Amino acid sequence: MGDLPGVSGKLEYLAELGVDAVWLSPFYLSPQADAGYDVADYRQVDPLFGDLSDFDEMLAKAHKLGLRVIVDLVPNHTSDEHEWFQEALNSPEGSAARNRYIFRDGKGVDGNEPPNNWRSIFGGPAWTRVAEDGAPGHWYLHLFDTKQPDLNWDNTQVHAEMESVLRFWLDRGVDGFRVDVAHGMVKAPGLPDWDGLSAMVSGDEVTTDTPQPPARQEKPALDPPSPFFDQDGVHEIYRAWNRVLKEYDGDRMLVAEAWVEQPERLALYVRPDEMQQAFNFEFLLAGWDAERIASAVEDSLAANASVGAPTTWVLSNHDTVRHPSRFGLKDPTTFPKGISAADEQPDDALGLARARAATLLMLALPGSAYLYQGEELGLPEHTALDASVRQDPSFFRTNGVERGRDGCRVPLPWKAGELGYGFSSAATSQEPSTQPWLPQPESFASYAADVEAGVTGSTLEMYRDALKLRSEHRLGQGTHTWAPEHDPASGIVAFSNGAITAMGNVSVVPVELPAGAQVVMSSGVEAVANTMLAPNSAVWVTR
Template structure:
């Protein structure tokens, strides 16, 4: 009987390199810092790591503005550092996934610089989305599209001292969109895939996987991307925070989830099949309907797609149950596993979201002027949600620091913020910096041990983003080996998950399942999982043998406390 590929049930740990660990003491995380701490991840019990971009970049959007897809940015090291890290990871049994950013490049990429140096209609311009403007003298942009980060999605260039064409950037002005109707673009990106596959990577997380193909004619669109709208020079009005990242579907977007993206992924699927080892693609696709998302993981396309419906459900039994049921059903139609996630580098960390008065909201960052989460309540709910997620069949993704219960930095001063969304919306959108703050490793050290003293004079500089004082309570050395800590809870959960092969199991609702009463309960293999999102204790079944509880006090006297979860056998 053939075994399932590794990615079908893997637990994958997202590393945000600039904030994971700094080996050379310059205040910025690096690949050597990743390499130095791989044993920690192997002992945690994850199966793979995913590295956010480490490519050469001017860092206008924290590396998601790539200037060279085949070079490591000196901030993070060089290709030798990458190869060393990759070899060590494989030696520890860890697979390695790297980020791929195919929707856009940096404006400092050689191709874009070449486009600026060549006239309208040239082959160099055709690699990007250059268009003539509308109105007298082309003074208006080609259409009314708005940037995901706020403001217009078009910027006009100057040619020979006079205003010229406009170029499309769905994100920042320094991130021009590639033209995926151009065969040269497709050939180049397949070459980039092969470059990293030849080095031995096990897969790719595809950024904005739903965004490369645009509707023919680039028609105007009266919808919004559910981020903020408004020009860079205006005060934009905030939109519904619950669906910050997801494109509105009324009317359908002409630049997200176009059917043409699927041919790209069928082509990439063929590239991956040239290599041994079950190489994989995972889609970052903010697609509204589970049925549409399932199309990305058909047998001849990608292998995984992040389940953002589950992430967006918040701490709410009905919303979580609906996301679980619909996702499993949709993926079953195409024979693909479901991929679960609670947080990533683009979202407020879930312990903080779950500590808000409404734990289903999805704020665009949190500042000192905003509602401050209940840290203890949010952590209790986050620990319970972790048990829920890690018991579901399929694959699960963890964001670095999640295993520590790390909260958002909710009081980060505006002077330190670097997210382009913060600046393009004049601060209306707080941005993503709060979830990207460097990890605390050792509570008693400067920067909580994020930086190692490996410089010639033995000194380190401050981390690139300041950490709040509360991070001392979440440092690795404070939690390691301490019964009841969040780190030990995750280690135990991952051990049990592996022992019972829960990722390869099957899901069925348990008799206790009652979302309207705040109860999510399901069976997987020998385990029953119950999460109590309500405000009153819940009676557990007689004879329940507790395997793991989200907190020591969660299950006692035959009851499950509110904001808790438990794994048990009968």
């Protein structure tokens, strides 16, 4: 599985990469129904990953190396194995224990129908009925898996408990929190039906092993506005959390995972008295398209400037197909919800060239850039996972319509010549019990860190060089200005940030570099020929 001591053992690698902070996905006690996002105890480390002393040692080492540590907070829901939910199941209807969650009477004859028509984000219904003394009773809401019941944020006890959790980890020295489903905690009064379901998967629990046509990932369809996402009430929660963080010395922070419709709505999460950052999914969803990239950059910078906040940039994360694979599809702006062997297979070489170019554009932008583990190796999606090894609940709840997120979560290859590619010291044989928790494809050997380290032109060395130059030129603290060469209608994205001008060629023909430009960084060894920038390439230049 990997564990916290394993993280500690790779912190020097991250420091050498040139990042400033590490965000850890959930390591709390959990039955692991959704990769730890079903938390059974927010104050304990799951034995799979170690214990609190392992966390403390990892945190101390990270700080010694100059790395901040951000931990994942999951406040929208708990595990159904959390002591609160177990108490709720063993308490009567209308009890204080049940009021911590969202229990409701059903509709129809004998309450046999769910309280409303909401669907789970993972597919299937968003309601599950519980038994009362052996008979069908209340329904509880779970916007995600059945094992992830939603908390009731109208309950003051929920507010107090989550603020206590914040203080628990702040007292241990964490530098901040990535807030999962930050847009989802507050629901509209009365829990009204919602007809804006076009982006919601409506499949029910799996009934066959035959995969269905793949689902595509899009921004939530919020017309009419969702009654369970981006409610104004979430902002009072974050104002309260902002006050908690201010009680602590140092530069503590909150970053929102908020999938909202408009940049202007996202900017509300980073007003001066709320969070410090919010993930910029508008940029992630732009794909490999010059006009969409330019629009995302311009809209995001303008929206965040209106509230005086920095912008974030991200190309991949643990919930999306890795961008080298997305960019290698026939339509490099599409977002499949996972890829299986039965689907279109990406062009790995083309996708990687575009991914490296997109990275140079991203790292030249002012604000914070988030890198997903393995993208510094150019790691592609595992597109041939068998259904028998998949673990993502969305795969099972949609009958395979969503291939799921397992393909982007496959353990990293550290050493090409070792079993499990060096991910686990337990991988000493081909016995299933000693293999990594998701199988790695043979192709990962060519992306292993020990193969790329020190090799001129490798993706790892490109990232190291770019992050070093980004720091030296203080690009994160800089300003963005469109360059004279900027022409997204022709496939050219070009902007200046201090002394650096970044230029990306998203077209299919070579283009002229700025007159007199000196190339200081390129996305590939063949990116520049004479004074021409090749297609699917990017450069940093000084004039």
